[in-house]
Amino acid sequence: MRLPCPICGERDVREFTYKGHAVALDRPAPNAGDAAWEDYVHLRENPAGETRELWYHGGGCGAWIVVRRNTVTHEVLGAELASEVAE
Template sequence: MRLTCPICGERDRREFYYMGDAVALRRPAPDAGAEAWDDYVHLRDNPAGQTRDLWQHEGGCGAWVVVTRNTVTHEIQSIALALELAEGRDES
């Protein structure tokens, strides 16, 4: 799989570090119970179809990007800088 970094251009997936779901992964409150923290650390969904994932271009510029992709067809729909999405800019 190849990902197009908005800063560096098209790169091999091995340059990127996968962080998981860009929407659903929410850190529990510091005083949340052990069960909430155990779920946060160990449980992840494994959906088939379109996902929106957070990746870091670890082997390149270090940017954090949100990748919208289909896990069945491996088609990349869009890639945007996470910072731009957080600031409310349009995804391209």
């Protein structure tokens, strides 16, 4: 499996570390309430199909990237810098 790092180009998956669903970028406000925080910390979808995930390019440029991937076909659809997504 290869991931398209926006900085380095297409690279082997060995260079990356998986973090989890990109929901981690949508941090609720501190006073958003228990339900929102429980959802953010503990609850995850388990999609069959397209999903967005956070990967860390630790064996490369050091960027956090958001990868769009299909969990059914294993197709990698694209990636962007997490710093740009979070803005």
